[in-house]
Amino acid sequence: MERMTEYSKDYTADEILTVLMAREVKNDDVMIVGVATPMVWAAFTLAKLTHAPEAIYHYIMGNTFVYEPRQVSLLYLEMNTARAYRFQNSGECTLESLPSDTLTTIEFFRPAQVDQFGNTNNICIGDWEKPKIRFPGCAGIADFSMFYKRGTFLYTTRHDTKTFVTSDKVNFISGVGFPDGKPSICGGSGPQCMITNLAYLDFDDSTKRMRVGSIHPGIDIEEIKSSTGFELLIPEGLKETEPPTIKEIKALREKADPIGIRKLEILAGSEREDFLNDIIEKELAMEMKFPKLIK
Amino acid sequence: MGTSKLMSLEEAISTFVQDGDVVGIGGLSFWRKPVSACREIIRQGKKNLTICTFVGGIEVDMLIGGGCVSEVKASFVGMEVFGMAPNYRKAIEAGQIKVSEESEASIALGLKCSYLKVPFMPLKGIIGTDFPKVRDDIKQFEDPLGSGTQLMALPKIDLDVALLHVPYADELGNGNIAGAVWLDDDMAKIAKKTIITCEKLVELEDIKHLPGKAQLPMQTTQAVVKVPFGSHPTSCYPNYTFDPKHIQTYLKMNFNDYKQKFISKKSQAQYLEEAGGVQTILNVLL
Numbered sequence: 197m198e199r200m201t202e203y204s205k206d207y208t209a210d211e212i213l214t215v216l217m218a219r220e221v222k223n224d225d226v227m228i229v230g231v232a233t234p235m236v237w238a239a240f241t242l243a244k245l246t247h248a249p250e251a252i253y254h255y256i257m258g259n260t261f262v263y264e265p266r267q268v269s270l271l272y273l274e275m276n277t278a279r280a281y282r283f284q285n286s287g288e289c290t291l292e293s294l295p296s297d298t299l300t301t302i303e304f305f306r307p308a309q310v311d312q313f314g315n316t317n318n319i320c321i322g323d324w325e326k327p328k329i330r331f332p333g334c335a336g337i338a339d340f341s342m343f344y345k346r347g348t349f350l351y352t353t354r355h356d357t358k359t360f361v362t363s364d365k366v367n368f369i370s371g372v373g374f375p376d377g378k379p380s381i382c383g384g385s386g387p388q389c390m391i392t393n394l395a396y397l398d399f400d401d402s403t404k405r406m407r408v409g410s411i412h413p414g415i416d417i418e419e420i421k422s423s424t425g426f427e428l429l430i431p432e433g434l435k436e437t438e439p440p441t442i443k444e445i446k447a448l449r450e451k452a453d454p455i456g457i458r459k460l461e462i463l464a465g466s467e468r469e470d471f472l473n474d475i476i477e478k479e480l481a482m483e484m485k486f487p488k489l490i491k
Numbered sequence: 492m493g494t495s496k497l498m499s500l501e502e503a504i505s506t507f508v509q510d511g512d513v514v515g516i517g518g519l520s521f522w523r524k525p526v527s528a529c530r531e532i533i534r535q536g537k538k539n540l541t542i543c544t545f546v547g548g549i550e551v552d553m554l555i556g557g558g559c560v561s562e563v564k565a566s567f568v569g570m571e572v573f574g575m576a577p578n579y580r581k582a583i584e585a586g587q588i589k590v591s592e593e594s595e596a597s598i599a600l601g602l603k604c605s606y607l608k609v610p611f612m613p614l615k616g617i618i619g620t621d622f623p624k625v626r627d628d629i630k631q632f633e634d635p636l637g638s639g640t641q642l643m644a645l646p647k648i649d650l651d652v653a654l655l656h657v658p659y660a661d662e663l664g665n666g667n668i669a670g671a672v673w674l675d676d677d678m679a680k681i682a683k684k685t686i687i688t689c690e691k692l693v694e695l696e697d698i699k700h701l702p703g704k705a706q707l708p709m710q711t712t713q714a715v716v717k718v719p720f721g722s723h724p725t726s727c728y729p730n731y732t733f734d735p736k737h738i739q740t741y742l743k744m745n746f747n748d749y750k751q752k753f754i755s756k757k758s759q760a761q762y763l764e765e766a767g768g769v770q771t772i773l774n775v776l777l
Contacts, residue, residue, distance in 0.1 A: 231520050231546060232571040257522060259671055270572065271732050274522055275777065278670045278728055286519070286545050286674045287599040319592065324625050330583040332569030332576065335546065338594035339616040372619035380619050381641055460572050472572070476735045485732065485777045 203438075204445040209393050210235065210462045212412060213353060214448060215440040216391045218242040220349055221302055225251045226261075228303035231335065234268055234457040235353070236304045241265045241452040245490065246444060254301075256336070259284045266487040268453040270460075271479045275486045304349045305337050305371055306461075311363040312405050312426040314350065314373025314387030316341070324368055334370035340384075341371040347385030353462040355392035357425040365425065374404035393462070394420050396437050400429050410437040451490050455479070493695075495662040496715045500688070500759075503714035504531045507684040508540075512651035515602075515682055516544040516551070517675035518725065521571055521733040523668075524550040525656040527721040528688055530754045530762070533557035543648055545598050545674045549724060549741060552576040555588060556746035557754070562589040564648065566598055573738050578746060592625050601648030602674060605681040613642040653682035655707060656722045658730060660689035664712025665698045665705035670728040672706055679707040686714045688721045690730055718759055723766065723775070731775040737766055 207215070217239035221227060225248065227240040244251055244265040253262040257273055260280030269276065307316035308331055318337060322328030341348050348371070352359050372380050373387045380386060390397040390406060398409040407429030411417060413436055421428065440448075455475055463471055498506075508514065514532075518524040529550045532540070539561040542551055547568040554560050556578035568579045582588040600612040613632075618641055623629055634640040655675045657666040666687045668675060679685045687707060692715075698705050721727070724737035741749060753765050763772070 231567065232569065234572065257519060257671070259673065271735060272777075274670065274726055274728050274732065283671060285672045285676055286595065287603060287677055319621075324592075324621075326586050327584055330580045332579075333565065333567040333592075334594065335567040336595035338620045338622060339596040339614070342619050343616055368625075369619070369621045375619045382615055382618055480735075480774050 202442045204440045204442050207440045207445055210353070210459045211445060211448060212437070212440055213351065213391060213393060213462070214239045214242060214458055215444045216396055216437070217304060217349070217351060218246065218444070220389065221248045221251055222300065223248045223250045224300055225302045225346070226254050226299045227251050228301055229253055229255045229257075230303065231256060233304070233306065233461070234270065234453070235351075235461040238268045238448065238453040238458040239304070241268060241490070242444065242448050245447045245451055255280075259286055259288070265452070265490045267451070267490060268455070268457045269479065269487040270457050270475050272485050272487050279486075300346045301344050302346060302349060303340065303344065304351050305341070306351055307359070307371060309359060309361050309366050310350060310352075310390065311361060311366050311373070313363065313375070313377055314390070314399060314406065315363065315366055315369045315375065316350065316371035316373065317366050317368050319368040319370045321367055327367075337371040341373075342380035342382035343384045345385060347388040349388055350390040352390070352392050355394040355420070355423050357423060360424040360426060362426045374399065377404045379404070394423060397428070403429070405429050407431060408434060410435040412437045413439050493663045493709070496664045496712060497662040497692070498714050498716060500527060500531045500716045500718060501535075503686045503716050504528060504535055507686055507713055508532060508537055508652050510538045511540070513541040513543060513649065515650040515653040515678040516542060516547065517653065517655035517673065517678055518722065519546045519671070519673045520548045521725045521738070522671070523656055523727050524548065524722050524725040525654040525688055526550050526553070526723060526725055527718045527759060528654045528656070528686060529554055530757075532559055533750065533754050534756070543598065543650060545595065548576065549738060552578045553754075555579055555582050557750065560588055562591060564591040564593050564598065566593045566595045570738065570742065573735070573742060577742065592622055594622070597629070597645045598648065599674065599677070600645045602650075602677045602681055604645075604647035605649050606677070609647065611644040611646050614645055615640065615642055617643045617645075650678060650682040652684045652686065653678040654686050654688075655679060656688045656718075656727060657707065658690045658727055659693050659698065659701060660687050660715050661693055661695045661698050661709075662715055663695060664709035664715055665695060666707030666712065667698055667701040667703060668706050669702070676706045679711045682711075684713045685711050686716065687712055688716045688718045690719055690721065690727055692717045720759070720763055720772065723763070729777060731772075731777055734766070734771060734775050736774070737771070
């Protein structure tokens with residue numbers, strides 16, 4: 197019996213973000229899983245379970261290529277990478293495989309600051325010489341952001357005016373978007389989208405400026421405008437984001453990430469700490485330490 | 492056959508690590524870090540070290556807290572989902588240590604320069620970032636062979652000493668890594684001195700039969716030290732994962748209190764007792 201797509205009615209903020217990220221994955225992608233990004237891992241695993249079964253994981257923590265999907269884990273990630281069909285040392289990974297013409301790679305970056313052209317900062321707030329806040333660093337973002345053929349993919353769980361700032365307020369460009377509104381001379385496709393808790397943002401083809409691609413259900417456009425430190429392009433006939441389907445939510449909750457480790461990226465303060473402790477207790481109690489293979 | 496390079500941790504660090512050295516640290520983030528060797532460096536009060544690692548975590552933070560570090564070269568120093576590295580952050584914000592802003596490629600290529608004996612390697616990346624504003628030792632240039640491609644020249648990184656922790660090693664200095672190698676093999680190749688700490692001491696014959704054999708070959712190793720649970724509180728596949736509770740403890744304590752309780756005058760056995768003993772070991776064992 198043919199049925200209309202059924203949409204979830206009880207999805208949460210972390211779930212719509214994860215689902216939208218998963219939808220960006222194509223079946224022939226190599227999905228780069230970085231450090232401390234459980235939401236990205238959950239999204240990629242969800243993509244494997246829904247529309248991109250042939251996509252390949254590349255775990256930075258192992259510099260490994262892994263084919264089979266496993267449940268998202270906090271403590272046992274390395275076990276997953278030990279199930280690789282190929283290892284590389286970090287030099288090979290950084291210098292040879294990733295920026296290649298034969299692999300289409302997808303990687304999500306979560307910037308501390310982003311401007312209207314998708315230039316990003318993961319280095320510091322304030323002057324670099326004596327920063328107000330020093331962040332961990334940008335890892336490979338400075339190497340790959342101008343490179344990837346499929347472009348780069350951005351996300352943030354906190355759409356606010358601290359994160360979305362005008363170019364002059366970006367304290368350090370560590371990820372290249374469209375410098376001065378033009379594609380990078382290094383040949384990559386540049387930022388493709390910025391997925392947030394309020395909207396799906398993309399980039400205008402001619403001006404390369406960030407625009408509202410679609411607005412999440414229940415969110416007011418005024419809230420998006422007031423949460424963004426620069427002027428977003430707003431197209432006529434603004435669309436609403438397609439909500440997560442029941443199928444996507446079920447696969448995410450029951451298979452990809454049943455413990456909900458992705459929520460660590462969205463929670464804050466004591467709520468986050470309690471949740472983290474809960475995850476640790478649950479995972480330490482497991483007898484079998486290999487993250488569960490998803491069939 | 493062969494000379495044994497087996498020694499105590501104290502002897503290995505005091506013999507091969509000098510004040511002012513550029514120290515390469517293997518592993519990545521919370522995975523297979525030579526933390527016992529770092530605790531020994533703190534105990535011996537080494538000073539003015541330049542720490543070079545691909546992705547650093549608690550071990551870099553400890554060395555900074557212990558006052559051993561004057562400069563850091565790393566593409567990332569953090570505590571993953573547990574948060575930011577407190578001593579690293581504080582020391583930079585207070586201007587107490589130098590940072591050489593690095594990406595993954597600048598570290599990987601810098602090490603590659605060292606074993607190719609070339610002053611720089613080109614990269615078709617970093618262009619368009621603010622790295623050149625804070626690094627006067629990198630430079631954008633056009634392909635001298637005429638393709639017109641813009642490239643970034645990234646300088647050589649030489650290491651005085653590499654600290655690497657592995658599951659298996661023999662006394663001749665062959666090290667075997669189960670799982671990801673990261674930049675450990677490159678570091679062993681280029682460092683003037685390589686110290687391997689291992690979970691389990693095996694014979695050369697065993698190394699031959701392990702998958703990957705000696706990724707760290709004897710000819711580049713100066714010291715082998717047996718330190719079971721030597722990368723705790725980080726992981727050592729296939730033996731144990733990282734210890735989330737210890738990392739939380741680290742983040743909650745004042746560093747000097749942490750140092751008193753877990754580092755100063757502590758043998759590896761005393762350290763493991765303080766860190767929760769048998770229960771902790773059972774928690775992290777895979």
